[in-house]
Each structure stands twice: as structure tokens, then as C-alpha cells.
Amino acid sequence: MRESGRRRQEPEDLYADQEVFSRQTLAGAGFPVYGVGRAARGEGAHRAAPARAGENAPPGSDSLAAFETSNGELSWVEVRSGDWTSAEGPYVSVRTYRPGADGGESLPELEDVVEDERDRVYEQLGIDEGEGPGRVRALREWITVEGEPRSVQIHEDRRPEGDPRQEPRAVWAGRLRVDGLTVTVCGRGVPPGGVELARIEDFERYILGRTDLMRRLAAGRSSFVPMExxxxxxxxxxxxxxxxxxxxxxxxxxxxxxxxxxxxxxxxxxxxxxxxxxxxxxxxxxxxxxxxxxxxxxxxxxxxxxxxxxxxxxxxxxxxxxxxxxxxxxxxxxxxxxxxxxxxxxxxxxxxxxxxxxxxxxxxxxxxxxxxxxxxxxxxxxxxxxxxxxxxxxxx
Incomplete structure (x- = not known):
């Protein structure tokens, strides 16, 4: 019997199509895109030696989060690195804006970047860290970009001690300029000084990491029963x-x-x-x-x-x-x-x-x-x- 109409697209087909589209779009990026080059583990003087992103991390720890185009031109790209399965982290997201795409009031407030990260933990892990803001601090920190320390203003939101909903967890966000580009960084479980950014030369592991993440999240929803x-x-x-x-x-x-x-x-x-x-x-x-x-x-x-x-x-x-x-x-x-x-x-x-x-x-x-x-x-x-x-x- 001949099948009528278009064949129903299977999830693996959708993943493959998304990978192709992502490769084509990112290949046309006319600006450098940054990701985590190194992330320190622990804090303080006895901090362990920095480890490169992806080392000793779960599969899919480096992933393409999202990108946006305007009038056929790539506006920004966001990648994420670290342990997405833990609210403790370490976990870092990096969004790079093309020159001119960050003008006016188009950039989200750093408070909203922090809330986006808390939303991710709620949606992916089912953990509600409470509504912000918690105990907010604005501080000046340093993030290393390809070996060079760069000054960055940080917005940190820490759940207050004794909050009955969750143990205190700090989430921070900062924004810096790198060679004419605007880069927004958000992290949990790792201090700003423990993050090193580097240009992404090959997006393949990020694209495949996104597919791996989507598969894992889909597997967790496989038991979904329609509301009716x-x-x-x-x-x-x-x-x-x-x-x-x-x-x-x-x-x-x-x-x-x-x-x-x-x-x-x-x-x-x-x-x-x-x-x-x-x-x-x-x-x-x-x-x-x-x-x-x-x-x-x-x-x-x-x-x-x-x-x-x-x-x-x-x-x-x-x-x-x-x-x-x-x-x-x-x-x-x-x-x-x-x-x-x-x-x-x-x-x-x-x-x-x-x-x-x-x-x-x-x-x-x-x-x-x-x-x-x-x-x-x-x-x-x-x-x-x-x-x-x-x-x-x-x-x-």
C-alpha cells in the first residue's frame, strides 16, 4: 500500500535537520563566537587546577543553546558548558553578540539573565530556587579571555541563608566588551575568576551536544500522558x-x-x-x-x-x-x-x-x-x- 501524503517525521529526523540548519547558520557567522575555554573547580587558594571544558564532564556538557537571526543575519550565538544535570554546577553560558546587534535597549538586563538560568534549572531539573532577587551584590571581577584578564561588572544573586525552599546557591551574570563584541556570561558553581573564554573554532561538539541534551530531556518526558x-x-x-x-x-x-x-x-x-x-x-x-x-x-x-x-x-x-x-x-x-x-x-x-x-x-x-x-x-x-x-x- 502506498503511503499517502508526507511521511511522518521521526524525532531522529528532526535532530538531523536541526543539526544541518545549525551548521549552515553558524558557518555564516561573520564575527568570532566565544565559549568556555577553561573553568576552575572549587574556590580560594586551594582551588584545583583549571580543567578544559568537557574534561571529566557528562556527555553533551558543551552544547549550543540558541542563536538568533535578523534580516538573514546572525545576531547572537549562545553556548553552554558544564554539568546541566546539577543545580550545584559548575555551569556557564556565554552569549556573543555581533557588532551592532547590541545597540539601544536590546540587551537583556543582567537580572533577567540570572532569572533565565534559574528558569533553566526549574524546567530541566524541576528545582525551584525561589523568585528573585535574593541577596544581590554588584561587584567588579575579572574574567580571562584567551589568556588576558578582562574587567567585568557582575550581578550576583544568592539565595538567602535559611531559605526553606533551597540551600543557598549563587548565580551570577556579567557583560564585557571583547574586541568590539559584547559578550554576556552567566555562571553557577564557579566564580567569575575561574572562567576562561576562548574563540570557538569548531562548533561541531556544541551542535552534537545540543542533540544529546534534547534526547535526554525527551527521554525524561517519554512517560507524558495527555491531560484529558x-x-x-x-x-x-x-x-x-x-x-x-x-x-x-x-x-x-x-x-x-x-x-x-x-x-x-x-x-x-x-x-x-x-x-x-x-x-x-x-x-x-x-x-x-x-x-x-x-x-x-x-x-x-x-x-x-x-x-x-x-x-x-x-x-x-x-x-x-x-x-x-x-x-x-x-x-x-x-x-x-x-x-x-x-x-x-x-x-x-x-x-x-x-x-x-x-x-x-x-x-x-x-x-x-x-x-x-x-x-x-x-x-x-x-x-x-x-x-x-x-x-x-x-x-x-
């Missing part, structure tokens, strides 16, 4: 809806707080992973049972409910942490599940008008962008006014 097929703990009444709303509002508030401080939007680690998906699945299943809805209907109802309450939290100063806010949550949940005649019924119906009238919904045609925006603004005002009226009536 999982057995979940039994829930009672509306508890699943409440848990999902609490989780979703916490996500929304955390991200908004970061955006307001002009930091990169980064979801707190305690809210990542499968926690939200598990709560979502539990709420959808309970919605199907209690409201006698199909999975599609229940999913749509839960989506509208979550968006209703997160948007209310974003637009008012009373929806989070107050008795009024808790009452609003209960009424939105009861209306979602049972279509109850709750006291906030006008606000519930105003939200339906706002939610169903957003662009992209069936039957909503956007012919005039300005008119559409004004219509949404008007409906949002009606919705918020309905909630204010509900609050006034509750107060009397």
Missing part, C-alpha cells in the same frame, strides 16, 4: 472552579506587576508547569458534570469565567484580597455553572456582551477598527459600571 486522559483527584462542588480562578488571578497579577516595573513579563515558577493545566482540566470536567455540557461547551464557559475575573482584577482595586472580591468570584462561578440569578446578574450579562463582541468571534466583523474599539470601550464601561452598582447595593 489523566486520572485526577476527585473534586467536590465548585472547588475546582475556585482553585482555577485563584491560580489564574495570581498569574495575571504577577505578570502585570512585572510589566509595571518595566521588567520582562515572567510567570512566577510556582505557577508554571502542569499546575495550571491540571486545575484547568479539573474545572472543565466539573463544568461538564454540573452544567451537563460537552467538553467544547465547558471549555468555552471556563475560558469566559477566567477571563471575566482576571480582567476584573486588572481593572479594579477591590477584586483581589477583599470580601467584595471573594463574593464576586463566587457569583461569577455560580453563574458560569448554574446560570444562577445572582445579585450581580447585570454585570454577568454585561460581561457576556463584552466577551462575545470581541474581534475574532463568530459573527463579529471588523470593518472599522476605530468603531470596533469604541464599541468595546463602551461595553467595558457598561460592565464595570454594573459591578460598581453591585457594590453599592451590597453596602446597603
Amino acid at each position: 486522559e489523566r486520572e485526577l483527584p476527585p473534586v467536590v462542588g465548585l472547588e475546582a472552579h475556585r482553585a482555577l480562578v485563584e491560580h489564574s488571578i495570581a498569574e495575571s497579577v504577577a505578570i502585570e506587576a512585572q510589566v509595571r516595573t518595566q521588567r520582562s513579563a515572567r510567570l512566577p515558577r510556582r505557577l508554571r508547569g502542569e499546575a495550571g493545566a491540571l486545575r484547568w482540566e479539573a474545572a472543565v470536567r466539573q463544568q461538564m458534570r454540573l452544567a451537563s455540557e460537552t467538553r467544547a461547551q465547558a471549555g468555552a464557559a471556563v475560558t469566559a469565567m477566567v477571563n471575566h475575573l482576571t480582567r476584573l482584577a486588572q481593572n479594579t482595586d477591590w477584586a483581589v484580597g477583599t470580601a467584595e472580591g471573594q463574593a464576586a468570584v463566587e457569583e461569577v462561578i455560580r453563574y458560569t455553572v448554574f446560570a444562577s440569578e445572582v445579585p450581580s446578574l447585570p454585570a454577568q450579562r454585561a460581561w457576556e456582551q463584552l466577551w462575545d463582541g470581541r474581534p475574532g468571534q463568530p459573527g463579529v466583523l471588523v470593518r472599522d477598527v476605530r468603531a470596533t474599539f469604541e464599541g468595546l470601550t463602551l461595553r467595558e464601561g457598561v460592565w464595570l459600571s454594573a459591578w460598581e452598582q453591585w457594590r453599592l447595593e451590597r453596602a446597603h
Whole structure:
């Protein structure tokens, strides 16, 4: 029997394609790319002799992390070296920017580089080192570049002593200029003075190291079971809806707080992973049972409910942490599940008008962008006014 359509691509095919693409892209790099040449083991006067990257290290310890192109031109390349399987390290990442690609505000803050490293440990090892910053130090250090010491300003974030979540671990990041290039270095388990950078002459071990890392991570996820097929703990009444709303509002508030401080939007680690998906699945299943809805209907109802309450939290100063806010949550949940005649019924119906009238919904045609925006603004005002009226009536 002849196979119809394109053959399903196997993981090994994907790895091979990625290796080819990486080789082709890196071969066209018009600037030197740096990696770890030497990394000292231990600290202080009795430090062991430096070892070259890859010596006595697990397979794949040198790997290509990522690269970025802009208008067909390579903008930066990041490589990583060390023991990625241990939160103790030693582990170092090095990102080299081509000249001109680091202008303006395009470079990430060093605090974000540190948080990226803590994210990696959380995602690859499942270890939550807590949200930063911990005990932060800004210090001047020296990193050796091809045998020559270079001054570098370091941002170090160390978990405080006695933190019940984790043992104290220092992660640092620094940025330096090397012959017109900008290089960002991040490390754990090795001091800045114990790092030596050198030009990468052959990317092959980094490319193969990336494939090895991807295989190992994929093997750890091989037992993944789709969310809809999982057995979940039994829930009672509306508890699943409440848990999902609490989780979703916490996500929304955390991200908004970061955006307001002009930091990169980064979801707190305690809210990542499968926690939200598990709560979502539990709420959808309970919605199907209690409201006698199909999975599609229940999913749509839960989506509208979550968006209703997160948007209310974003637009008012009373929806989070107050008795009024808790009452609003209960009424939105009861209306979602049972279509109850709750006291906030006008606000519930105003939200339906706002939610169903957003662009992209069936039957909503956007012919005039300005008119559409004004219509949404008007409906949002009606919705918020309905909630204010509900609050006034509750107060009397």
C-alpha cells in the first residue's frame, strides 16, 4: 500500500535537520563566537587546577543553546558548558553578540539573565530556587579571555541563608566588551575568576551536544500522558472552579506587576508547569458534570469565567484580597455553572456582551477598527459600571 501524503517525521529526523540548519547558520557567522575555554573547580587558594571544558564532564556538557537571526543575519550565538544535570554546577553560558546587534535597549538586563538560568534549572531539573532577587551584590571581577584578564561588572544573586525552599546557591551574570563584541556570561558553581573564554573554532561538539541534551530531556518526558486522559483527584462542588480562578488571578497579577516595573513579563515558577493545566482540566470536567455540557461547551464557559475575573482584577482595586472580591468570584462561578440569578446578574450579562463582541468571534466583523474599539470601550464601561452598582447595593 502506498503511503499517502508526507511521511511522518521521526524525532531522529528532526535532530538531523536541526543539526544541518545549525551548521549552515553558524558557518555564516561573520564575527568570532566565544565559549568556555577553561573553568576552575572549587574556590580560594586551594582551588584545583583549571580543567578544559568537557574534561571529566557528562556527555553533551558543551552544547549550543540558541542563536538568533535578523534580516538573514546572525545576531547572537549562545553556548553552554558544564554539568546541566546539577543545580550545584559548575555551569556557564556565554552569549556573543555581533557588532551592532547590541545597540539601544536590546540587551537583556543582567537580572533577567540570572532569572533565565534559574528558569533553566526549574524546567530541566524541576528545582525551584525561589523568585528573585535574593541577596544581590554588584561587584567588579575579572574574567580571562584567551589568556588576558578582562574587567567585568557582575550581578550576583544568592539565595538567602535559611531559605526553606533551597540551600543557598549563587548565580551570577556579567557583560564585557571583547574586541568590539559584547559578550554576556552567566555562571553557577564557579566564580567569575575561574572562567576562561576562548574563540570557538569548531562548533561541531556544541551542535552534537545540543542533540544529546534534547534526547535526554525527551527521554525524561517519554512517560507524558495527555491531560484529558489523566486520572485526577476527585473534586467536590465548585472547588475546582475556585482553585482555577485563584491560580489564574495570581498569574495575571504577577505578570502585570512585572510589566509595571518595566521588567520582562515572567510567570512566577510556582505557577508554571502542569499546575495550571491540571486545575484547568479539573474545572472543565466539573463544568461538564454540573452544567451537563460537552467538553467544547465547558471549555468555552471556563475560558469566559477566567477571563471575566482576571480582567476584573486588572481593572479594579477591590477584586483581589477583599470580601467584595471573594463574593464576586463566587457569583461569577455560580453563574458560569448554574446560570444562577445572582445579585450581580447585570454585570454577568454585561460581561457576556463584552466577551462575545470581541474581534475574532463568530459573527463579529471588523470593518472599522476605530468603531470596533469604541464599541468595546463602551461595553467595558457598561460592565464595570454594573459591578460598581453591585457594590453599592451590597453596602446597603
